[in-house]
Amino acid sequence: MGERPGEPLLKVTNLTVSYGPIKAVKGVSLEVYRGEVVSLIGANGAGKSSLLRAISGLVPYGGEVAFEGGSLAGVPAHKRVGRGITHVPEGRGIFGNLSVMENLTLATWQRKDKTGIAGDLDRVFTRFPRLRERSGQPGNTLSGGEQQMLAIGRALMANNECMLLDEPSMGLSPLLVEDIFQVIREINAGGVTIVLVEQNANMAILASNRGYVMESGVIALSGSRDELSSDPRVIDAYLGV
Amino acid sequence: MMKIFRTAIHGQPAGPRRPMLAVIIAGFALSIALPYFGLLNKYVIFVLISVGINVILTISLNLVNGFMGEFSVGHAGFMAVGAYGAAVTSVNVIPRWMGAAAFPTAILAGGLAAALVSLFVAIPSFKTRGDYLAIVTLAFAMIVKSALENMDVLGGPRGFMGMQQFTTLPWVFFWMVLSLWAIRNFVYSAYGRGVLSIREDETASELSGVDTRKVKVLTFALSSFFAGVAGGLYAHLLQFINPSMFDVIKSTEMLIMVYLGGVGSIAGSILGASIYTILMEVLRPMGVWRMVLMPAVLILLMIFRPRGIMGLRELRWFVYKAIPHSGAAAKGQNIGNT
Numbered sequence: 001m002g003e004r005p006g007e008p009l010l011k012v013t014n015l016t017v018s019y020g021p022i023k024a025v026k027g028v029s030l031e032v033y034r035g036e037v038v039s040l041i042g043a044n045g046a047g048k049s050s051l052l053r054a055i056s057g058l059v060p061y062g063g064e065v066a067f068e069g070g071s072l073a074g075v076p077a078h079k080r081v082g083r084g085i086t087h088v089p090e091g092r093g094i095f096g097n098l099s100v101m102e103n104l105t106l107a108t109w110q111r112k113d114k115t116g117i118a119g120d121l122d123r124v125f126t127r128f129p130r131l132r133e134r135s136g137q138p139g140n141t142l143s144g145g146e147q148q149m150l151a152i153g154r155a156l157m158a159n160n161e162c163m164l165l166d167e168p169s170m171g172l173s174p175l176l177v178e179d180i181f182q183v184i185r186e187i188n189a190g191g192v193t194i195v196l197v198e199q200n201a202n203m204a205i206l207a208s209n210r211g212y213v214m215e216s217g218v219i220a221l222s223g224s225r226d227e228l229s230s231d232p233r234v235i236d237a238y239l240g241v
Numbered sequence: 242m243m244k245i246f247r248t249a250i251h252g253q254p255a256g257p258r259r260p261m262l263a264v265i266i267a268g269f270a271l272s273i274a275l276p277y278f279g280l281l282n283k284y285v286i287f288v289l290i291s292v293g294i295n296v297i298l299t300i301s302l303n304l305v306n307g308f309m310g311e312f313s314v315g316h317a318g319f320m321a322v323g324a325y326g327a328a329v330t331s332v333n334v335i336p337r338w339m340g341a342a343a344f345p346t347a348i349l350a351g352g353l354a355a356a357l358v359s360l361f362v363a364i365p366s367f368k369t370r371g372d373y374l375a376i377v378t379l380a381f382a383m384i385v386k387s388a389l390e391n392m393d394v395l396g397g398p399r400g401f402m403g404m405q406q407f408t409t410l411p412w413v414f415f416w417m418v419l420s421l422w423a424i425r426n427f428v429y430s431a432y433g434r435g436v437l438s439i440r441e442d443e444t445a446s447e448l449s450g451v452d453t454r455k456v457k458v459l460t461f462a463l464s465s466f467f468a469g470v471a472g473g474l475y476a477h478l479l480q481f482i483n484p485s486m487f488d489v490i491k492s493t494e495m496l497i498m499v500y501l502g503g504v505g506s507i508a509g510s511i512l513g514a515s516i517y518t519i520l521m522e523v524l525r526p527m528g529v530w531r532m533v534l535m536p537a538v539l540i541l542l543m544i545f546r547p548r549g550i551m552g553l554r555e556l557r558w559f560v561y562k563a564i565p566h567s568g569a570a571a572k573g574q575n576i577g578n579t
Contacts, residue, residue: 081450093445110450
């Protein structure tokens with residue numbers, strides 16, 4: 001695991017994202033290898049979410065995003081899901097008026113293999129028994145933690161190799177944050193490569209193999225977990241004392 | 242009350258199959274028998290036919306505004322295309338000796354014309370996100386009206402006539418059941434769940450792999466098809482159509498029926514169309530004042546029940562059996578099928 005040389009699973013080269021005249025991402029390059037957890041940390045407005053949105057095809061971008069060696073240029077967002085990238089958006093994006101079950105099955109909208117889908121559903125329910133209990137309940141009646149579990153569960157339904165998580169700990173109590181990070185470790189142990197965007201830098205760095213620090217649209221720093229957690233600049237700016 | 246109504250969004254197992262088919266057959270038999278034995282006078286039959294046509298219009302608009310969460314305000318435009326399409330087909334294309342036998346062909350032609358024209362609206366306006374559809378559909382309805390007014394072959398502002406009165410109670414009942422059935426099956430299918438997800442969160446929908454653009458265009462075309470069917474029925478009821486029948490007021494009426502009955506609800510569409518149509522008839526003696534009363538009712542409704550009478554809820558009857566529910570999930574069956 002980790003920085004083994006070879007073909008990266010996800011390779012971002014000189015990526016730029018602009019919203020009108022505002023440049024949110026100004027030439028970012030990064031690589032993610034199979035089996036890794038890579039964290040992206042940085043302050044509000046550093047461009048982390050925009051980077052994820054570009055990778056999953058939600059916003060137009062300059063530069064290059066390659067997955068499994070193939071360019072994703074011109075591939076729309078809903079097709080990138082089929083290529084192997086699942087994005088859990090900031091704020092969870094669950095379908096509030098649809099049942100938990102409908103939320104989960106929507107992630108398989110493009111798939112036709114009923115047995116495979118049933119198997120994935122079973123895996124999700126085994127991991128999150130609470131979702132099974134609530135499967136007939138509308139998504140917006142779940143608690144914040146349960147909604148995050150639902151968002152991650154829905155992402156698991158896509159059964160993809162790479163998962164982009166945008167602020168999974170947002171708005172959750174410290175105890176639930178621990179739970180979420182435990183879930184992330186477990187999913188990764190199950191073979192899913194994870195890109196994790198977090199404001200909670202401490203937890204994110206600890207949970208990851210490597211990390212990138214973003215500052216106003218560029219990557220200011222990168223390194224392994226130990227390098228980042230001992231770097232005085234990171235400690236000063238993000239970890240606090 | 243909660244026993245009969247169920248939230249469509251809840252995935253609880255739907256009740257045992259109610260005798261839906263029996264009710265449809267009984268309704269159809271009644272729609273033939275009542276006029277045949279002269280049990281209803283012509284006026285009542287006319288009102289019932291209007292209710293049926295309005296149910297079709299309401300479910301059609303509800304598909305876009307209620308189930309998909311987009312906002313079309315120019316549905317009278319599609320109704321107009323359907324009305325003229327069906328009228329021209331039946332007057333100029335179908336030989337007269339074929340009589341009522343070719344009536345379904347004329348109606349289908351109207352529906353298909355409306356669906357085809359809807360693509361010209363849907364494809365460009367769904368390229369971008371946001372509330373463009375409201376403006377585009379409003380403009381579209383105006384274009385259709387002024388285009389019809391300027392086409393002398395279609396009679397221009399004087400209108401078009403020559404259709405026989407083929408629209409009878411049984412035919413309207415048939416088309417109403419067909420449109421309700423088609424739209425129910427569509428929105429409760431695995432594909433149709435994509436329509437609902439667009440209403441809930443379009444970004445998340447796309448991230449779940451839903452081809453949101455394709456779903457939106459297709460849903461809009463299906464909706465327009467049934468608006469066109471309703472237009473065709475309308476043309477063969479009045480035997481005369483002119484462009485000013487399909488003005489902004491007509492579009493507004495459809496919106497009122499949708500929001501009165503309830504967004505995202507099939508039962509609500511039936512209820513909204515029936516209440517509105519019958520109330521407008523009952524209040525006819527009030528003259529101009531009914532146009533004061535009706536908006537007042539609507540305002541009160543928006544205050545006390547902003548989603549309409551049946552907003553986002555469904556009569557158990559109309560809920561499709563195979564919505565995945567906890568029981569099915571435990572056994573790993575019926576997942577994601579239609």
